[in-house]
Amino acid sequence: MREDDSNWFSRWExxxxxxxxxxxxxxxxxxxxLAMAFDIRNPNSNAAVAAANNNAGSPPRCPAQQPxxxxxxxxxxxxxxxxxxxxxSDFGDSADLGSGGGAGEEPARTLKRPRLVWTPQLHKRxxxxxxxxxxxxxxxxxxxxxxxxxxxxxxxxxxxxxKYRLYLKRMQGLSGGGGGVGAxxxxxxxxxxxADPATDHLFASSPVPPHFLHPAAxxxxxxxxxxxxxxxxxxxxxxxxxxHMAAAVAAAGxxxxxxxxxxxxxxxxxxxPTSVAPANGQFDHPFLARQGQVVHRLGPPVHNGVxxxxxxxxxxxxxxxxxxxxxxxxxxxxx
DNA sequence: AACAGAATAT
DNA sequence: GATATTCTGT
Numbered sequence: 001m002r003e004d005d006s007n008w009f010s011r012w013e014x015x016x017x018x019x020x021x022x023x024x025x026x027x028x029x030x031x032x033x034l035a036m037a038f039d040i041r042n043p044n045s046n047a048a049v050a051a052a053n054n055n056a057g058s059p060p061r062c063p064a065q066q067p068x069x070x071x072x073x074x075x076x077x078x079x080x081x082x083x084x085x086x087x088x089s090d091f092g093d094s095a096d097l098g099s100g101g102g103a104g105e106e107p108a109r110t111l112k113r114p115r116l117v118w119t120p121q122l123h124k125r126x127x128x129x130x131x132x133x134x135x136x137x138x139x140x141x142x143x144x145x146x147x148x149x150x151x152x153x154x155x156x157x158x159x160x161x162x163k164y165r166l167y168l169k170r171m172q173g174l175s176g177g178g179g180g181v182g183a184x185x186x187x188x189x190x191x192x193x194x195a196d197p198a199t200d201h202l203f204a205s206s207p208v209p210p211h212f213l214h215p216a217a218x219x220x221x222x223x224x225x226x227x228x229x230x231x232x233x234x235x236x237x238x239x240x241x242x243x244h245m246a247a248a249v250a251a252a253g254x255x256x257x258x259x260x261x262x263x264x265x266x267x268x269x270x271x272x273p274t275s276v277a278p279a280n281g282q283f284d285h286p287f288l289a290r291q292g293q294v295v296h297r298l299g300p301p302v303h304n305g306v307x308x309x310x311x312x313x314x315x316x317x318x319x320x321x322x323x324x325x326x327x328x329x330x331x332x333x334x335x
Numbered sequence: 336a337a338c339a340g341a342a343t344a345t
Numbered sequence: 346g347a348t349a350t351t352c353t354g355t
Binding site: 117 | 346347348349350
């Protein structure tokens with residue numbers, strides 16, 4: 001039904017990625033604890049990743065900190081208003097790198113990054129991005145840009161997307177009416193129907209826009225095919241690529257994974273509406289218009305009373321048995 | 336060359 | 346099983 005569309009859509013405007021919340025998203029997230037552990041005071045720019053510790057039985061060693069990435073790591077500096085704080089790179093003590101050993105040299109790029117862990121928050125961002133882009137335009141690079149999560153790579157997204165598509169496919173297959181799509185995480189009620197036991201934990205945690213499931217049906221009439229071409233934006237800002245993701249790594253001996261939830265609302269700004277346009281210029285969509293409006297109303301603490309979304313996420317991650325190190329970067333999301 | 340997508344590998 | 350990496354086609 002069309003209503004559905006409009007409906008979920010509306011919800012979106014409010015619930016989702018309002019540019020304000022999204023853009024500023026240069027999430028360099030390190031859980032406070034972690035930061036402390038690492039003695040990092042500047043979670044704003046790059047995160048340090050520790051890694052490369054695979055040894056069995058080596059003495060307790062503190063994760064060395066990564067030398068700050070060379071050069072300006074803060075390309076994001078909203079011209080207008082921005083809450084970006086200057087980073088003072090101020091490291092208490094910097095130990096030398098245990099590995100590699102080049103002090104002033106670039107750490108070898110040979111180090112592997114820790115596996116990315118797709119937290120529900122991250123995944124949500126992903127879904128939002130995909131939704132906003134429309135399935136058609138949702139390709140890894142674009143999605144990645146829209147998400148603008150620091151440290152996220154195209155590969156990460158591609159891989160996740162691949163899996164996500166499979167998931168959608170499966171859902172379509174089982175569509176029927178039960179479509180327990182909207183079920184939010186916990187206990188998606190009504191699973192009992194034997195519908196989706198397979199409900200992949202992660203995927204099930206974010207609502208899947210209807211079109212995703214059956215674009216065909218949504219198309220009611222074989223005409224409207226495109227949905228929201230909303231194009232990115234800030235993609236421009238993401239210019240630093242470095243071997244180290246902004247993320248945290250667990251270290252310490254036994255529990256390789258870390259997670260934290262630290263919400264910090266950093267409001268940035270959405271590039272000037274007129275500012276950057278993707279070379280494509282696919283800007284003529286009704287949607288954009290909306291987006292535009294939204295953009296206008298940014299900044300001010302116009303706090304709607306919009307309450308209540310009850311979404312529960314579980315923290316706590318699955319564990320990796322082996323001594324794998326896991327990287328968890330999280331978006332600002334807050335749900 | 337750059338990227339998307341599927342196929343493998345870890 | 347979740348991600349990463351490799352391979353292939355565009």
